[in-house]
Amino acid sequence: MPVDETVNPVEPFLRSDRMPHIWCPGCGIGTTVNCFARALIESKIDLQSLALVSGIGCTGRVAGYVKLDSFHTTHGRAIPFATGLKLANPKLNVVVYSGDGDLAAIGGNHLIHAARRNIDLKVICVNNLIYAMTGGQTAPTTPGHATTSTNPYGTFEPAFNLPHLVEAAGAVYIARWTTFHVRQLARSMSEAFSKKGFSFIEVISPCPTLYQRRNKMGDGLDTMKYYKEKSKTRHGAPTNEVGLTLNGEIVVGKFVDRDRPDYEAMMRGQYVEALGDRYVECGEMVCS
Amino acid sequence: MKADPRGVLTGVHFIDGDHACCEGALAAGARFAAGYPITPSTEVVERFASRVPTVGGTFIQMEDELAASIALQGAVWGGAKAFTVTSGPGFSLMMEHIGYAAMTETPCVFVNVQRGGPSTGLPTLPAQADMMQARWGSHGDYEVIALCPNSPQECFDLTIKAFNLAEEFRVPVMFMMDEVVGHMTEKVVIPAADEIEVVPRKHTHKSTKEYLPYQTNGNPVPEMAHAGEGYNFHVTGLTHDERGYPNMTPQTQDKLVRRLQSKVRAATDRIAMFEEEHLGDAEVAVVSYGITSRVAQRAVDLARQRGVKVGKLRLITAWPFPENKIKEVASRVKALVVPELNLGQMVREVERAAGGQAKTFAVSHAGGGVHDPQEILRVIEEANQCR
Amino acid sequence: MLIIITFSSGRLPFLKGDPVAKGTVHIVVERCKACGFCVEFCPTHVLALSSAFNSKGYHPPHVIHPENCSGCDLCGMYCPDFAIYSKKVNTGGGK
Numbered sequence: 001m002p003v004d005e006t007v008n009p010v011e012p013f014l015r016s017d018r019m020p021h022i023w024c025p026g027c028g029i030g031t032t033v034n035c036f037a038r039a040l041i042e043s044k045i046d047l048q049s050l051a052l053v054s055g056i057g058c059t060g061r062v063a064g065y066v067k068l069d070s071f072h073t074t075h076g077r078a079i080p081f082a083t084g085l086k087l088a089n090p091k092l093n094v095v096v097y098s099g100d101g102d103l104a105a106i107g108g109n110h111l112i113h114a115a116r117r118n119i120d121l122k123v124i125c126v127n128n129l130i131y132a133m134t135g136g137q138t139a140p141t142t143p144g145h146a147t148t149s150t151n152p153y154g155t156f157e158p159a160f161n162l163p164h165l166v167e168a169a170g171a172v173y174i175a176r177w178t179t180f181h182v183r184q185l186a187r188s189m190s191e192a193f194s195k196k197g198f199s200f201i202e203v204i205s206p207c208p209t210l211y212q213r214r215n216k217m218g219d220g221l222d223t224m225k226y227y228k229e230k231s232k233t234r235h236g237a238p239t240n241e242v243g244l245t246l247n248g249e250i251v252v253g254k255f256v257d258r259d260r261p262d263y264e265a266m267m268r269g270q271y272v273e274a275l276g277d278r279y280v281e282c283g284e285m286v287c288s
Numbered sequence: 289m290k291a292d293p294r295g296v297l298t299g300v301h302f303i304d305g306d307h308a309c310c311e312g313a314l315a316a317g318a319r320f321a322a323g324y325p326i327t328p329s330t331e332v333v334e335r336f337a338s339r340v341p342t343v344g345g346t347f348i349q350m351e352d353e354l355a356a357s358i359a360l361q362g363a364v365w366g367g368a369k370a371f372t373v374t375s376g377p378g379f380s381l382m383m384e385h386i387g388y389a390a391m392t393e394t395p396c397v398f399v400n401v402q403r404g405g406p407s408t409g410l411p412t413l414p415a416q417a418d419m420m421q422a423r424w425g426s427h428g429d430y431e432v433i434a435l436c437p438n439s440p441q442e443c444f445d446l447t448i449k450a451f452n453l454a455e456e457f458r459v460p461v462m463f464m465m466d467e468v469v470g471h472m473t474e475k476v477v478i479p480a481a482d483e484i485e486v487v488p489r490k491h492t493h494k495s496t497k498e499y500l501p502y503q504t505n506g507n508p509v510p511e512m513a514h515a516g517e518g519y520n521f522h523v524t525g526l527t528h529d530e531r532g533y534p535n536m537t538p539q540t541q542d543k544l545v546r547r548l549q550s551k552v553r554a555a556t557d558r559i560a561m562f563e564e565e566h567l568g569d570a571e572v573a574v575v576s577y578g579i580t581s582r583v584a585q586r587a588v589d590l591a592r593q594r595g596v597k598v599g600k601l602r603l604i605t606a607w608p609f610p611e612n613k614i615k616e617v618a619s620r621v622k623a624l625v626v627p628e629l630n631l632g633q634m635v636r637e638v639e640r641a642a643g644g645q646a647k648t649f650a651v652s653h654a655g656g657g658v659h660d661p662q663e664i665l666r667v668i669e670e671a672n673q674c675r
Numbered sequence: 676m677l678i679i680i681t682f683s684s685g686r687l688p689f690l691k692g693d694p695v696a697k698g699t700v701h702i703v704v705e706r707c708k709a710c711g712f713c714v715e716f717c718p719t720h721v722l723a724l725s726s727a728f729n730s731k732g733y734h735p736p737h738v739i740h741p742e743n744c745s746g747c748d749l750c751g752m753y754c755p756d757f758a759i760y761s762k763k764v765n766t767g768g769g770k
Binding site: 008009010011014019020021023024025026027028029030031033034035038179180182183186219220221224225 | 703
């Protein structure tokens with residue numbers, strides 16, 4: 001797509017006929033979409049080869065707003081859908097764009113297994129620390145003591161530290177930024193596009209309507225200022241040290257960038273070893 | 289279109305229903321399967337896993353049935369013909385994605401080798417107790433197609449048919465086997481590839497600018513595009529308009545859901561497959577499907593030997609329910625006898641379709657085995673007494 | 676139809692040392708939800724929230740110091756509503 005100097009750089013990637021979007025004032029999801037668009041431009045990725053898969057929730061609506069082949073699937077199942085899509089047409093670049101509740105709770109099992117397989121998916125997890133679309137219920141990422149609609153006296157379950165989880169499961173690229181870190185986030189997305197294997201980018205994002213409001217943390221802008229003040233960039237930080245707390249420091253940066261064979265390479269290797277010439281590599285499966 | 293010869297194992301085989309189903313899928317052009325192990329269905333994907341790398345395709349064992357039943361739909365939108373295989377508890381887990389396939393009009397096949405339930409029930413023993421679940425299991429209004437094979441040969445033939453119907457109507461097709469049919473070994477004849485008709489994907493010929501993913505233009509089944517072709521289309525499980533965009537109004541809902549239903553219902557008589565015998569002079573008709581039809585055959589033969597004017601109607605298509613056929617048979621006989629491996633599922637549909645023209649008798653069985661032909665015979669004789 | 680309001684001093688320097696507009700800001704007023712991200716994070720403080728309303732009742736930003744805009748597009752990257760962006764201005768001469 002040629003860059004037109006007279007329009008917003010994000011505009012060519014949007015279904016403009018669907019604007020304005022449903023996200024609340026001060027929500028950070030739109031900001032992550034800007035970074036995504038910049039990453040697409042910077043990485044010069046072939047847009048026709050790009051498919052975007054979302055689950056359900058506020059972030060799940062990204063699929064409906066981007067002008068790409070885009071799939072708004074069922075709750076939690078963006079990753080397995082994307083797995084099938086990628087395996088049927090390995091030439092596709094498949095991005096999974098979804099929220100923390102979708103990816104880490106109902107879809108948690110798929111998240112760890114996709115990382116274990118090292119299937120070539122770029123997962124962008126917008127983490128607003130809450131179930132937003134359904135009205136502010138506790139997520140597996142909600143920090144301890146936060147108030148939610150289902151923990152009105154404060155949460156007490158320990159939260160998932162997502163970078164640590166996906167590192168243990170096998171992801172090859174793991175970064176975390178907040179919606180304040182727009183340039184860094186765009187760069188990480190761009191890096192992930194050039195990486196073969198399971199990449200995971202966590203973006204901490206404000207939910208002023210259901211998380212910040214209920215926890216008396218102000219609005220989206222206050223949250224962005226908090227991110228600016230309390231974030232600490234530590235590239236390569238051990239992921240067991242990057243867990244989030246209610247009001248504490250947010251460690252951001254690129255935590256993991258390593259190489260191991262991806263699912264398709266391992267599959268091909270095994271079949272060639274076992275079957276030799278009898279192996280018929282599946283290219284694009286087009287049933288005319 | 290003729291079958292791709294690479295997937296067709298032409299010849300005479302002695303294989304079980306599960307393996308025959310796998311060969312049917314390969315012959316139909318299926319090049320992607322996602323599965324999760326579950327008795328008594330696993331042999332289908334075990335064979336697929338062994339065969340498909342030499343044919344040019346992929347099998348992936350997913351982490352659960354939820355994943356399997358959506359991975360296959362991702363593969364379909366990536367361009368493949370795809371299916372999954374499961375049984376009882378796994379089928380229950382797949383329900384949401386059957387609804388997703390119906391809503392997004394994703395052509396695919398769900399094979400359910402039925403076993404006894406509820407819950408874990410009888411993992412290694414047969415039942416036909418998922419027949420209503422196959423039709424109604426996902427939430428909301430939708431239609432599916434369901435086929436019931438009664439032999440390994442039919443597991444082969446009808447699996448091809450299942451894929452063809454899925455492509456023609458863009459619906460999920462339920463392939464309702466059972467443990468006995470799945471594990472029964474018989475002769476299966478696989479014809480040459482050029483003798484196998486395969487329905488290709490209803491792919492759009494429109495340009496990327498003209499194409500609207502859910503535009504129907506007279507034919508209620510829209511044309512499809514695949515990811516990576518430049519169409520930049522959107523697919524959602526939300527109520528959507530012709531552009532595929534979410535549009536949550538009662539008007540859009542009405543238009544969409546009525547079309548999803550009518551594209552199958554209006555074709556009921558064309559989709560209906562059945563087999564009949566001795567119905568010409570029959571006063572009693574035995575209506576059965578799947579493995580039970582083979583036991584019913586014995587009961588019909590015994591009853592005929594005793595001079596009872598009994599005929600047989602075997603449903604090969606269970607859904608959409610072949611109402612008109614039942615209505616027609618009910619108008620000619622005084623009683624309908626419906627044996628099935630459940631406590632009364634399809635019998636209700638038979639009774640409804642008969643509309644009081646003939647009396648309906650259920651021959652229920654809780655599953656775990658097949659009927660004793662004598663039980664069916666007894667009910668045939670009882671039905672023959674009514675007036 | 677998008678209505679985009681563009682702000683730029685849009686002139687070349689008269690005298691050596693005169694401030695030059697290095698960027699232009701474009702605002703899609705109707706998309707704005709007044710989160711204030713652009714105003715807060717503009718490195719050269721070009722913007723302020725306007726006292727005017729858009730049709731949804733939000734106060735969109737307006738430009739108070741067009742001469743300061745560097746065209747860095749940080750406003751565009753922050754804006755969650757795709758309602759603002761800035762571009763570098765070609766000041767003539769070379770590229």
